[in-house]
Amino acid sequence: MIVDAILSPEFLNNTLRATTPILFAALASAIASKSGVVNMALEGIMLFAALFGVIFSAAFQSAWLGLLATMVVGGFIGLFLAFAVLKLKTDEILAAIAINLIANGATILILLFVSGDRGISSSINSLTIPMVSLPVIENIPFIGTVLSNQNILTYISLIMVVVVHIFLYKTPLGLQIRAVGENKDAAESVGISPDRIRYISLIISGVLASMGGFFLSGGYMTRFTTGMSAGRGFIALAASAMGGNTPIGSFLVSLLFGAAQAISNILQLGTLPHELVQMLPYLTTLIGLGIYSYSRMKKRQRLMGR
Amino acid sequence: MNSNTKYNILRTVLSISIALLISFGIIFLTSKEPVKAIVQLLTGPLQSQRRFGNVIEAMIPLIFTGTGVSIMFAANEINLAGEGAFHLGGLVATYFALNTALPAGLSPLATILVAGLFGMIVTAIPAILKIKTESDVLVSSLMMNYLILYFSNYVLSNILRDPKAGAVVSFAVPSVTQFSPIISGTRIHVGLFIAIAVAILGYIFMYKTKIGYELRITGENRDFARYSGINVVKITLISQLLGGFIFGIGGGVELLGMYNRFTWTSLLGYGWDAIIITTLAKKNPIYVPFAAFFLAYLRTGASIMSRSTDVVTEIVIITQGIIILLVVAEQFLSKYRHKLVAKEAKAELMEREGE
Numbered sequence: 069m070i071v072d073a074i075l076s077p078e079f080l081n082n083t084l085r086a087t088t089p090i091l092f093a094a095l096a097s098a099i100a101s102k103s104g105v106v107n108m109a110l111e112g113i114m115l116f117a118a119l120f121g122v123i124f125s126a127a128f129q130s131a132w133l134g135l136l137a138t139m140v141v142g143g144f145i146g147l148f149l150a151f152a153v154l155k156l157k158t159d160e161i162l163a164a165i166a167i168n169l170i171a172n173g174a175t176i177l178i179l180l181f182v183s184g185d186r187g188i189s190s191s192i193n194s195l196t197i198p199m200v201s202l203p204v205i206e207n208i209p210f211i212g213t214v215l216s217n218q219n220i221l222t223y224i225s226l227i228m229v230v231v232v233h234i235f236l237y238k239t240p241l242g243l244q245i246r247a248v249g250e251n252k253d254a255a256e257s258v259g260i261s262p263d264r265i266r267y268i269s270l271i272i273s274g275v276l277a278s279m280g281g282f283f284l285s286g287g288y289m290t291r292f293t294t295g296m297s298a299g300r301g302f303i304a305l306a307a308s309a310m311g312g313n314t315p316i317g318s319f320l321v322s323l324l325f326g327a328a329q330a331i332s333n334i335l336q337l338g339t340l341p342h343e344l345v346q347m348l349p350y351l352t353t354l355i356g357l358g359i360y361s362y363s364r365m366k367k368r369q370r371l372m373g374r
Numbered sequence: 375m376n377s378n379t380k381y382n383i384l385r386t387v388l389s390i391s392i393a394l395l396i397s398f399g400i401i402f403l404t405s406k407e408p409v410k411a412i413v414q415l416l417t418g419p420l421q422s423q424r425r426f427g428n429v430i431e432a433m434i435p436l437i438f439t440g441t442g443v444s445i446m447f448a449a450n451e452i453n454l455a456g457e458g459a460f461h462l463g464g465l466v467a468t469y470f471a472l473n474t475a476l477p478a479g480l481s482p483l484a485t486i487l488v489a490g491l492f493g494m495i496v497t498a499i500p501a502i503l504k505i506k507t508e509s510d511v512l513v514s515s516l517m518m519n520y521l522i523l524y525f526s527n528y529v530l531s532n533i534l535r536d537p538k539a540g541a542v543v544s545f546a547v548p549s550v551t552q553f554s555p556i557i558s559g560t561r562i563h564v565g566l567f568i569a570i571a572v573a574i575l576g577y578i579f580m581y582k583t584k585i586g587y588e589l590r591i592t593g594e595n596r597d598f599a600r601y602s603g604i605n606v607v608k609i610t611l612i613s614q615l616l617g618g619f620i621f622g623i624g625g626g627v628e629l630l631g632m633y634n635r636f637t638w639t640s641l642l643g644y645g646w647d648a649i650i651i652t653t654l655a656k657k658n659p660i661y662v663p664f665a666a667f668f669l670a671y672l673r674t675g676a677s678i679m680s681r682s683t684d685v686v687t688e689i690v691i692i693t694q695g696i697i698i699l700l701v702v703a704e705q706f707l708s709k710y711r712h713k714l715v716a717k718e719a720k721a722e723l724m725e726r727e728g729e
Binding site for chain 2: 106108152156157158159161162163165166167168169170172173174176177180181186299302303305306309310341343344346347350351353354357358359360361362364365
């Protein structure tokens with residue numbers, strides 16, 4: 069029965085849904101890492117975005133305007149991280165931990181202030197990005213069930229994989245980002261300002277992560293609940309690291325996490341202990357990360373002629 | 375006291391003050407009774423023995439985690455698996471206490487040592503993975519925490535769960551293994567002495583032993599350490615093992631002292647708390663108890679404040695975040711430091727001209 073459930077197109081449909089927030093954040097992490105800065109603040113950015121998404125979409129009475137305003141907030145948090153790291157010379161990990169802490173506290177405070185409740189945003193009349201069915205595709209058996217009837221943000225996240233790939237590998241700015249990340253001094257010697265590039269990368273990273281955060285409360289769920297990012301920012305960090313910080317790699321590993329999430333949703337109804345299933349994505353990442361890093365290490369050693 | 379220490383103390387005090395002022399500002403903006411709230415936050419813990427007891431109780435786990443992370447971070451390795459080590463320490467302590475029948479006195483001691491050993495495994499895995507494959511410790515240690523969380527949820531609900539209890543909690547730990555309160559009217563337990571001993575031993579390890587010296591050199595400049603003949607891989611591994619051991623003991627002590635059943639079904643955040651402690655203590659275990667006291671005082675004050683006014687406890691999480699940001703921002707006050715140096719130099723110059 070469980071095997072049938074996992075092979076069903078509905079399961080793959082759910083997988084894509086669960087992948088969406090992680091995918092946005094993993095792409096965000098990939099861009100930051102390519103520029104040479106680890107963005108561990110993804111977790112906090114997503115949490116802030118999930119809350120501001122609810123507030124803005126209710127204020128404008130438009131989910132799309134809400135998303136846009138949330139993306140601006142995400143960009144500003146990215147800018148703040150960049151300012152702390154590049155201007156104030158704060159350790160990037162400690163700065164991110166500080167931002168995550170502030171997000172934990174501030175979202176509860178703001179939620180209480182705006183809605184009068186400290187747990188859930190039920191009293192805020194927020195809107196969600198709608199689901200759509202894809203014409204033509206929806207009629208194809210199996211594939212139609214998998215791909216059609218998803219949230220528009222899920223489609224946007226998939227498109228973003230291609231966009232970020234083109235951005236990083238086919239545009240001058242993308243080349244500069246990779247150059248700064250690979251060798252800061254070499255990039256500087258050809259007239260690229262590493263700080264400027266990193267500011268830009270972290271702002272883009274913040275914007276992407278905020279889209280994932282918005283999806284949590286304005287698509288995946290219809291309300292904000294405290295702590296709803298639930299470690300997805302860290303998972304995304306792992307997804308992009310294991311995916312070699314490439315958009316395609318990040319996407320594939322994000323899918324793994326999405327699938328594991330969807331499996332544990334199914335298994336919670338069955339007899340298998342779901343806690344063990346919930347361990348799977350983390351275990352897979354740990355092993356995958358080891359294998360990926362090992363092969364990279366060997367390759368480097370070969371190149372150095374050792 | 376040299377001018378560098380003076381400058382560091384000034385900066386830390388100023389960072390804390392600014393963070394508190396920002397929090398007061400937020401309280402004034404959002405609360406209907408801001409003055410009462412601030413008074414409760416600052417003086418609440420002093421108003422009764424029980425409340426001050428709460429501060430000391432909250433301080434105990436923070437000393438363990440602060441010391442553990444100070445030793446791990448001293449190697450300049452951002453291993454965040456302490457959170458998982460603490461969690462597993464609590465779980466293993468429960469399991470061990472429920473499945474062994476050791477005499478009183480020996481039982482709690484053996485229990486926390488076993489908890490420590492398991493904590494060691496948790497922080498060792500990312501460290502060994504890094505040595506063998508060069509994979510990023512930050513990412514693998516974060517993954518470890520979630521692995522431990524779900525593993526421990528599994529053990530709790532399938533092996534340790536007391537079916538008679540309403541909630542998902544373990545069987546009660548036998549009373550011979552529990553730490554009983556040492557001061558009546560509070561829940562302060564013998565773990566306090568263990569914690570302080572650990573901080574002192576941690577200090578001795580880091581500042582009075584050869585390995586500790588090598589560890590600090592490794593953390594400050596890895597290449598220099600390597601060239602001077604220090605086995606940096608070994609030293610780093612030792613620091614990660616020791617840190618995990620302390621985290622594990624901390625989890626065991628917290629469970630035996632403050633809980634009588636294993637109830638942790640989500641990560642408790644002690645790993646993150648440890649980071650603010652080590653930031654304030656400048657990675658020196660001897661300062662850890664003071665930093666832990668400060669944080670525990672602030673938390674207890676906030677909890678008292680939230681019970682008697684309309685301000686929520688989460689305000690102190692924001693304060694903590696701001697403190698970390700200011701304390702670790704190298705450029706914060708750097709202009710002042712520059713001025714200080716310039717002024718000293720000028721005064722010296724004037725003196726010479728006068729001669």
